[in-house]
Amino acid sequence: MDFQQLTTARPDTQLADPGAVLQQVFGYEQFRPLQEDIIQELVAGRNALVLMPTGGGKSLCYQVPALVRPGTAIVVSPLIALMQDQVAALRQLGVRAAFLNSTIDLQEARATENALMTGELDLLYCAPERLLQPRTLELLGRASISLFAIDEAHCVSQWGHDFRSDYLGLDILAREFSQVPRIALTATADERTRREIAERLSLTDARHFISSFDRPNIQYRIAPKVNANKQLLDFIKSEHEQESGIVYCLSRNKVESTARMLEGKGYTALPYHAGLPPEVRANHQERFLREDGVIVVATIAFGMGIDKPDVRFVAHLDLPKSLEAYYQETGRAGRDGNPSTAWMVYGLQDVIKLRQMLEGSMGNEQFKRIERQKMDAMLGLCEVTTCRRQALLRYFGDSLEQSCGNCDTCLTPPETWDGTVAVQKALSCVYRTGQRFGVSYLIDVLRGVDNDRIRQAGHHLVTTYGIGTELAANEWKSVFRQLVANGFLRTDPEGYGALQLTEDCRALLKGERGIELRKDPAVKASTRRTRDRANLSDHVQDPEGWEALRACRKSLAEQQGVPPYVIFHDATLLEILERRPRTMEEFAGITGVGKAKLDKYGETFLSVLAGGSST
Known part of the structure; x- marks a missing residue:
């Protein structure tokens, strides 16, 4: 150079x-x-x-x-x-x-x-x-x-x-x-x-x-994990078709399988994790930066410092380890200030897996204690019934006086129900079976399932056997998930996934206090109509002119070997389209056009406008 x-x-x-x-x-x-x-x-x-x-x-x-x-x-x-x-x-x-x-x-x-x-x-x-x-x-x-x-x-x-x-x-x-x-x-x-x-x-x-930690253009949404792949597909297809996004997974295997699943459905989806050869990672990152509509499926190794402004969604298929990680990763969406989505599904197995990883780590007890606190805060955000943005900002010492109106709990306030009796049954079942079993087994006992494993353990004779038939299996999963999230149950520190009682559950078991639980919403495909803001492309009144400007930008970027947004951000292109400058002086008034870019690209884009369609 x-x-x-x-x-x-x-x-x-x-x-x-x-x-x-x-x-x-x-x-x-x-x-x-x-x-x-x-x-x-x-x-x-x-x-x-x-x-x-x-x-x-x-x-x-x-x-x-x-x-x-x-x-x-x-x-x-x-x-x-x-x-x-x-x-x-x-x-x-x-x-x-x-x-x-x-x-x-x-x-x-x-x-x-x-x-x-x-x-x-x-x-x-x-x-x-x-x-x-x-x-x-x-x-x-x-x-x-x-x-x-x-x-x-x-x-x-x-x-x-x-x-x-x-x-x-x-x-x-x-x-x-x-x-x-x-x-x-x-x-x-x-x-x-x-x-x-x-x-x-x-x-x-x-x-x-x-500065304020608030990113008002990002819509935060968290849902129970039922069929993660189907939920992800419904989300992308209904809201972010042909748009760039990042999907985060906890393991390399899940990254690979999710990328293959999306590719099989017609999306350009590229895996990214530390196990891939450096040249493959570099190629996938380069394609993500320079091509439109690319989805990267990645572990947390991807994204820090990425300047791509038009990432329209960040999806989590597994629970992040902390609110810091969640905020950092979701913050990669909508850097241009335009509407974007932070979407996540999580379940109890995510909590168990993260706890197993933590307890098996080489960190000392102080490190593990702090990491548990961070995980608890992350769980708290998942199960909160009030504005998610207020809860997220509060964690970072920031505040928002009114509910944001742009998160799922604001747009569709969650229903709650008196879960006191169900919780007492669940906690009693954990106790009666010896605090040695995971959630699926406990649900089978509560619902009175007759199988060899339960009979061999003698748990068909415990007082909690069959007392939970009023709730479906998924409803019981929700109960146990919320009990763990709220600190009334913990996962076995030895890492086997068994649920154990904590000291905090004593008042619930004795009936000295009640508890309200979230009612999990029915899983259904989302639509753009459920969102309170449209994406950038929805604002375009002249689609032909918009595509002409994008094509010009892409051509210039390819000639110079740089990502398109390095030439101009989408927001700048949109302002060019809306204001339709006719002279270099008018073009200089566009936000994001400094002297060097005016000299380099002004005449080129003015020519595109002159030959393009008009509104």
Whole structure:
């Protein structure tokens, strides 16, 4: 890469203020909440710790100061895909950006290092392990550095969900580059994790900027798992046909089988997990970024730092381990601010499997205790009868005064029923059978099933045998699931799936208190009419013009080897279609069109509009 061939994005000295950079380079008229305050803090040479939701504009918080302050900004990023995406997008804007990682050869690495030393770079992206190499630190010590940005900063937390040991060494930046401002950014961190980030990165004296965690464009929906594959198919077919999405599964085998199932139904579905060869993972990720309508079926190894803005849904076929993980993964939907869905099905077996994995882990008792608390909070969100968004925000110390009106419990308030008697029967059955059996066996005893296993155990003689015929098997599953979720039952810590009583259930068993349970809704195919917002394509009044703009964008992207959204986001295309600029001056007023993109693409898109259909 000849960095001198890139059009510099740095404005003239008299215009080198954040507002001018925002408008001239990035094509936006105003900052989002907190962005300007964070940017001013860095421009002034002070440190900052930033919590801002995915899609909230974290990147601009260090990219704008990088173009205002003298020198090169060093961005620490944990994933190659994130570096490549952001560098490609910045180069489209005329910004002199590059990365150092394992995908480049020695010659390109040397050229990038030379560009750093000669002041030809505005931003340099680097993985933490690369940055901590003595040679890299020595190189940075001789260069002019404007700031350090530590992205995905929650990776430093050993209690977090994406811990990366390399991040622990980043405290060296405070010691070796004490005069260079540092900013740490993350989308997910509870109070404990925030404290740990500040301590481990020597940012205890930094100003903290905590944006609202609310993502109002995402509709949260959680349902009991009955027939997961059928439920997933109904959801995609009725609401997100031909749209990009991510489906998360807990195991590699389930990832593979789910991808095959979707492929068999005519969808472009690609598996992604750590067991696949690196070249296969890279190819699948690349297709997801560059093609329309691709669904990636993945373990949690996929998605961190992915900049794709038009992911219209994130589906979970298994329960996430924590609300941090759930928020991070669902946050990959709707980064462009347009309506998107976070959809999940879960069942008691998910809880049992996660508990087995936790108890079998190498973590100490403190680690396991904290992980149990996180899992309990995740279960609480699943079974809540009030607004899910309020419950989710409350966990992160945020608040929402009124119910959101855009989650399943708001759109279709769950019915409840007095489950006191049923719960007493269930708990008594657990006790009478010795607290040694799983939910399916317990349900058979309650419903009076006559089989050899029950007779051999002598449980056809216990007082709870056959006392639960008033409920169907699935209804009993719901009862047991909610008892586990609410802490009245626990799974066997030895990992065999048996249910055991907890101290909290005593008052229920003695009849000293009652309990209301959720009534599981009947499983039926959803339709777009059940949603309170339509997707982006539903807003298009001129489908032919829309497809013409998309085709133009795709062609330009393929010529340059970049994802289409790097040229323009969907929201920008929609504004172009709605406003129909006729001159370059009018085109410059479109949100997301800075000077470099105006010069590169203005005439091309104006020509498409002139030859396209009209509304």
